[in-house]
Amino acid sequence: MDWQAFALTLKLASATTAILLALAVPVAGWLVLSRSKLRPIVEAITGLPLILPPTVLGFYLLVLLGPRTGLGRLVTSLLGHPLAFSFAGLVVGSVIYSLPFAVQPLVAGFSAVEVDLVDAARLLGASPSRIVGTLLIPLASRSLLTAAILSFLHTMGEFGVVLMLGGDIPGATRTLSIVLYNQVENFDYPAANRTALVLLLLCLAALALVYARPRLLEGRRG
Secondary structure (H helix, E strand, O other): OOHHHHHHHHHHHHHHHHHHHHHHHHHHHHHHHOOOOOHHHHHHHHHHHHHOOHHHHHHHHHHHOOOOOHHHHHHHHHHOOOOOOOHHHHHHHHHHHHHHHHHHHHHHHHHOOOHHHHHHHHHOOOOHHHHHHHHHHHHOHHHHHHHHHHHHHHHHOOOHHHHHHHOOOOOOOOOHHHHHHHHHHOOOHHHHHHHHHHHHHHHHHHHHHHHHHHHHHHHHHO
């Protein structure tokens, strides 16, 4: 078991999840509350990583953040190093790739809140940000937990984006999915089995938490 890669994967998943929740809550709130004609375009952009091959996304991010583009040169001048093949670059790629897994559960949860409550808040003069913070989030707390867990697990299992954008640098960009690929490529199936089992158990435990939470709440109320 490559514990260095395990720690790096947890670090990447944690950072990505925190950034995603900060971005996804206002985006989901806007999608639910807004009547703008731009809504279908924003929905398409946030949902695109679901169907876009991760290698395609990784390739374009690699080019965009590389030294051949203005953005890439600007980032390099600010950070002192390019984002490509760095941990920071992995975070950027992971945030973009896992965005639908944070936004869509929140949109579903916010949309399930009774329209009468939202309309009443609007009539009382509440701003969209206040409606999201004081009404939608408390009433859709399970969706927030689901978004966090799905984002975390999706980042834990990333492969294509990580490989294209970060490569295989020990201690910097080598995640568990890269380790698993290397172990299989080297026909080290016992080690690959251990790595895969760790990922499997983490995913199973996290999903069990999502499905068990409503029953736990019902038990406390009872």
